[in-house]
Amino acid sequence: xxxxxxxxxxxxxxxxxxxxxxxxxxxxxxxxxxxxxxxxxxxxxxxxxxxxxxxxxxxxxxxxxxxxxxxxxxxxxxxxxxxxxxxxxxxxxxxxxxxxxxxxxxxxxxxxxxxxxxxxxxxxxxxxxxxxxxxxxxxxxxxxxxxxxxxxxxxxxxxxxxxxxxxxxxxxxxxxxxxxxxxxxxxxxxxxxxxxxxxxxxxxxxxxxxxxxxxxxxxxxxxxxxxxxxxxxxxxxxxxxxxxxxxxxxxxxxxxxxxxxxxxxxxxxxxxxxxxxxxxxxxxxxxxxxxxxxxxxxxxxxxxxxxxxxxxxxxxxxxxxxxxxxxxxxxxxxxxxxxxxxxxxxxxxxxxxxxxxxxxxxxxxxxxxxxxxxxxxxxxxxxxxxxxxxxxxxxxxxxxxxxxxxxxxxxxxxxxxxxxxxxxxxxxxxxxxxxxxxxxxxxxxxxxxxxxxxxxxxxxxxxxxxxxxxxxxxxxxxxxxxxxxxxxxxxxxxxxxxxxxxxxxxxxxxxxxxxxxxxxxxxxxxxxxxxxxxxxxxxxxxxxxxxxxxxxxxx
Amino acid sequence: xxxxxxxxxxxxxxxxxxxxxxxxxxxxxxxxxxxxxxxxxxxxxxxxxxxxxxxxxxxxxxxxxxxxxxxxxxxxxxxxxxxxxxxxxxxxxxxxxxxxxxxxxxxxxxxxxxx
Numbered sequence: 001x002x003x004x005x006x007x008x009x010x011x012x013x014x015x016x017x018x019x020x021x022x023x024x025x026x027x028x029x030x031x032x033x034x035x036x037x038x039x040x041x042x043x044x045x046x047x048x049x050x051x052x053x054x055x056x057x058x059x060x061x062x063x064x065x066x067x068x069x070x071x072x073x074x075x076x077x078x079x080x081x082x083x084x085x086x087x088x089x090x091x092x093x094x095x096x097x098x099x100x101x102x103x104x105x106x107x108x109x110x111x112x113x114x115x116x117x118x119x120x121x122x123x124x125x126x127x128x129x130x131x132x133x134x135x136x137x138x139x140x141x142x143x144x145x146x147x148x149x150x151x152x153x154x155x156x157x158x159x160x161x162x163x164x165x166x167x168x169x170x171x172x173x174x175x176x177x178x179x180x181x182x183x184x185x186x187x188x189x190x191x192x193x194x195x196x197x198x199x200x201x202x203x204x205x206x207x208x209x210x211x212x213x214x215x216x217x218x219x220x221x222x223x224x225x226x227x228x229x230x231x232x233x234x235x236x237x238x239x240x241x242x243x244x245x246x247x248x249x250x251x252x253x254x255x256x257x258x259x260x261x262x263x264x265x266x267x268x269x270x271x272x273x274x275x276x277x278x279x280x281x282x283x284x285x286x287x288x289x290x291x292x293x294x295x296x297x298x299x300x301x302x303x304x305x306x307x308x309x310x311x312x313x314x315x316x317x318x319x320x321x322x323x324x325x326x327x328x329x330x331x332x333x334x335x336x337x338x339x340x341x342x343x344x345x346x347x348x349x350x351x352x353x354x355x356x357x358x359x360x361x362x363x364x365x366x367x368x369x370x371x372x373x374x375x376x377x378x379x380x381x382x383x384x385x386x387x388x389x390x391x392x393x394x395x396x397x398x399x400x401x402x403x404x405x406x407x408x409x410x411x412x413x414x415x416x417x418x419x420x421x422x423x424x425x426x427x428x429x430x431x432x433x434x435x436x437x438x439x440x441x442x443x444x445x446x447x448x449x450x451x452x453x454x455x456x457x458x459x460x461x462x463x464x465x466x467x468x469x470x471x472x473x474x475x476x477x478x479x480x481x482x483x484x485x486x487x488x489x490x491x492x493x494x495x496x497x498x499x500x501x502x503x504x505x506x507x508x509x510x511x512x513x514x515x516x517x518x519x520x521x522x523x524x525x526x527x528x529x530x531x532x533x534x535x536x537x538x539x540x541x542x543x544x545x546x547x548x549x550x551x552x553x554x555x
Numbered sequence: 556x557x558x559x560x561x562x563x564x565x566x567x568x569x570x571x572x573x574x575x576x577x578x579x580x581x582x583x584x585x586x587x588x589x590x591x592x593x594x595x596x597x598x599x600x601x602x603x604x605x606x607x608x609x610x611x612x613x614x615x616x617x618x619x620x621x622x623x624x625x626x627x628x629x630x631x632x633x634x635x636x637x638x639x640x641x642x643x644x645x646x647x648x649x650x651x652x653x654x655x656x657x658x659x660x661x662x663x664x665x666x667x668x669x670x
Contacts, residue, residue, distance in 0.1 A: 102606065105623050106599060113592045116630045120585040120637060239615040253617040254607020255599050262600035269596055293646060296638045303634055307627045541561040544574055545649045547656075548560075 032179040035362025036369075040178070043215070043370045044192065050207045054200035061403040064201035064410065065132040065385055066287040071206055073294040077301020079206045080285050082213030083378050084276070084306055086166075087173060087368040090220065090313065094348040097317020098325070101252030104317055108310035114273035115303035122277060123299050124292035125456045128546040129539065132389045133382075134283040134448065138455045138470075141535035143463040143528070145395045150470045152386040152395075154447040155280040157474065159383035162279075162440040163376060163417065165433045167425030170372040176342055177349065177365040183426055189373055190422035196377045197384065197414045201407075202288060205377045212367070212374040217309060219360075219367045223348070224312045226355035227319035242321040247337075252321075264501050271505030275441035278448035281382035292546050320351045327354060380417050387413035435486035438502070442481055446473035446508035454516055456543060459536035462520045462529040469516025476511040480504035563656040573648045580640065584633050591629075595622060 062068050071079070097104030129137040135151035167186055174185035196204045231238040243250045276282060289295050328334040330350040332341055340346055353361040388410035393401040401409075451470045454461045481487055483499035501507075523529050542548050564570050598605060606619030 102617070102619050105620065109592070109595070109623050109626055112627060113588065113630060116588045116634050116637075117585055119634050120581040120588075124641070236615040243615075251607060253620065255603035255619065262597070265596050265600055266593070269592070293642050296641055300634050300638045303631055307631050311624070311627060537565065538558055538561040541564050541570070544570070544577075545564060545652055547564065547653050 033177060033362060033365060035358050036178050036365035037362075039362050039366035040369050043211070043366055047196065047204070047208045047211065050211075051196055051200035051204040054203035054207065058199075058201045058203055061132070061389075061406050063203065064407050065381075065389065066284070067202040067206055069288060069290050071288040071294075073289060073297025074301050075206065075210055076285055076289050076294065076298035077305065078213045079209040079288075080282065080298055080302035081305035081309070082209035082216070082371075082374055083282055083285065084302070085213070085216060085309060085371070086375050087169070087371045089309075090216065090364075090368060090371070091173075091345045091348050093310070093313050094317045094320065094351070095345045097314055098320045098347045099344065100256045100258065101246070101248065101318070101321075102254055103256045103258040105310075105314050106255060107258060108314065110269045110272050112303065112307055112310060113269070114276045115299055115306065117273060118277050119296060119299040119303075122453070122456070123286060123295045124546070125543045126283065126286040127289065127292045127295035128543050128549045129456065130283075130287050132284075132287060133385050134280060134452055135386070135390045135394075138451050138466060139394075140455065141532050141539050142455070142461070142466055145398075146463055147466055147470075148390040148394050150467055151448070151451075152390040154443055154470060154474050155386040155390075156383055157478075158278075158280060158440045158444050158448070159379050159386070159417070160420070161436040161443075163379050163383070163421045164424045164428060165436040165440070166372060166376050166379070167421050168428050168431070168433045170369075170376070171425060171429060173372065174369060176346070177368060182429055186422055186425040189376060190418045190425070192373055193376045193380055193421075194414060194418040196373075197381050197418075198411045202284075202381060205374075205381050206285075206288060208370075208377055209374045212370045213305065215363075215367045215370060217305060219352075219364050220309060220312045220316065223352050223355060223360060223364065224316050224319070226360075227323055227351060228315055230323065230355075231319070238315075238318055238322075242318050245326065246321050261501075263506065264503055267501055267503035267506035270509065271441050271445050271503045274449045274505065274509065275445040278444035278452065279440075280386065280444075280448070281378040283448075283452075284378075284382050284385065291549070316348060316351060320347045323354050324350045330354070376421070380414050380421075383417050384410045384413040432486075432490050435481055435484075435491065438484075438486055438504070439478065439481045442477035442504040442508060443474055445505045446477040446512050447471075448473075450509060450512040450516055454513070458517075458520075459533055459540070460520050460524060461516065461536075462523045462526075462532050464523040464529070465516045465518075465520025468519035469512045472515035473508055473512030477504050477508040480508055560656050560660060563659050564652050567652050567655055569648060569652050569655070573645060573652065576648075577641065577645050581637065584637055588630055588633065591626065595626065 057068075058064050060068070093104050093108060096107060126134070126137065129140055133151070133155070135148045135155070138151055139147040167189060170189045171182040171186040174180050174189075175182050178185070180188075196208055200207075228238070231241070239253065243252050246252045248256075285298070286295050289298055324330050324340075324347055326336060327350075328336050330341055330346075330353075331337070332339045340350065342349070349361060349364060352364040356363075388406050392409045393399065393406045397405075447470050450473055451461075451466050454469070455466065480499050480501075481504055483497065484502055484504070485497040486502065488494050488497045488499075499507075520529075524533065606617065606622070608618050610616050610618055610621055
């Protein structure tokens with residue numbers, strides 16, 4: 001599979017790999033794109049200014065990890081939407097709509113539907129119980145040392161794989177869009193990320209994400225409106241003409257290969273939904289707002305932006321069928337219907353050029369770069385927090401670390417993570433990293449989510465049960481991915497996959513839940529476990545009322 | 556201290572009311588979303604051709620796109636409905652519970668002082 005494709009899949013979610021055959025791409029270095037570079041430098045200058053401003057406001061640990069809890073619901077909604085909409089959302093899903101039509105729309109629905117569930121069942125409890133990391137919640141009434149160690153291991157697993165995948169994707173994409181060398185691109189992303197996170201903490205990371213989300217929404221909307229205007233803003237005219245020239249004909253608007261197999265379809269839907277609810281950098285966003293009220297509003301705004309943008313992308317993809325798909329300048333050798341210049345994932349970029357010239361192309365390319373940067377910053381901060389807040393402050397120092405030393409450890413951890421990401425990003429240049437995002441989502445859904453939800457909802461959860469469920473989910477998610485086609489066949493070169501499905505969630509999640517419940521029941525008679533079960537009562541009242549929760553003001 | 560506060564809150568009948576009212580509401584909405592979405596996934600798996608049909612003879616608007624757009628809009632409306640009710644009715648009830656517990660704690664403390 002061509003590398004760009006792999007990289008873009010890696011940027012998105014594991015499920016994109018399902019549509020593997022549908023998109024084909026090739027990574028070729030393009031001529032230097034001056035418009036894009038100028039616009040990206042403007043973005044960097046702006047965000048550096050913000051980082052400087054944020055650095056002066058980042059004094060306490062709460063400022064560093066959660067922006068002091070002072071982010072509003074609207075701002076946080078933008079930031080969450082930004083975390084959720086990666087470069088691959090823009091490029092990969094436009095391309096998927098362009099080639100497969102309705103499949104792209106279905107994928108976006110599955111990607112969207114987790115948000116209402118997170119709101120109804122998790123958002124306010126997360127806010128009421130958590131402080132800096134989600135391990136604050138899972139370890140609330142359990143053995144701090146053991147449970148936090150486990151949460152930190154699974155968080156770091158998620159963050160590292162996701163980070164490497166993003167770095168490889170960033171290098172490929174920037175080579176393609178900006179005409180820069182792969183290694184330069186990877187180092188630039190790593191270095192900028194370290195500056196944002198180390199100096200600006202969560203305040204800078206959040207604002208980088210907000211600005212980028214604004215750019216993405218604006219850029220996407222303008223391209224869509226310019227393109228759609230060519231069809232008189234008539235959906236009927238658009239579909240009529242698109243289906244008349246597309247090689248799928250009217251089947252463009254019917255389900256294609258993406259969700260053919262019901263087991264894969266359900267597993268994909270579960271993985272997207274609960275993987276999202278277990279990603280440490282997304283969960284951390286719920287601690288940046290003042291109270292449960294703002295946490296709920298965050299989800300309302302975030303899901304509004306995400307839902308809106310997915311519909312914009314769908315229209316962009318359909319318009320591209322006509323505007324890009326019939327224009328020889330976008331095909332290699334000028335043969336319409338042949339290979340797209342720069343690969344299949346360049347559809348959105350070609351569309352921008354077709355409707356808005358080099359200026360629009362440059363803007364959208366800059367948006368894609370900014371997007372990667374913002375997402376890796378959020379990931380790095382979440383990983384560094386797991387090291388400093390969970391491992392260093394709570395496990396090693398047993399809660400006796402000073403705020404200064406905790407922040408210092410977090411900054412060191414960010415540098416280490418940044419270095420690791422740069423080195424591995426360069427080492428993995430020629431590898432297929434699609435499985436890494438599959439792994440990240442799988443671990444998030446199977447190791448983080450079950451323990452988190454049980455700790456909030458089930459009084460019977462004990463330390464041993466949580467450990468069994470967490471480690472069991474982690475190992476089984478890793479095992480299912482390793483034995484699936486994406487690693488066993490594609491990476492390791494074996495002839496056939498041992499585990500026949502692409503998505504681990506449907507299988508690894510039950511393993512985690514069953515282990516957590518059974519081991520909790522078996523260990524429920526010990527004195528420690530009895531105290532833990534008893535402590536649920538107070539935790540439950542706090543989860544419901546928010547009394548005692550950490551707010552914007554320090555306690 | 557805070558454990559005593561939590562105990563007071565838990566003993567308050569309003570707390571039970573909050574928990575059951577909000578729980579019922581949240582689960583009803585969650586269940587609605589899950590049933591509609593997984594229902595849609597089942598149609599995709601077992602009767603995909605249906606989704607490619609136009610909603611009316613000769614129309615360019617298909618069943619699948621209509622259902623998809625419906626889900627985007629309807630699920631978002633449900634989140635708005637939940638946020639609205641939680642941020643007004645449930646939050647008001649919550650602050651009453653906290654106030655009641657604080658008042659009871661203060662009364663207990665002054666009672667002890669008198670004795």
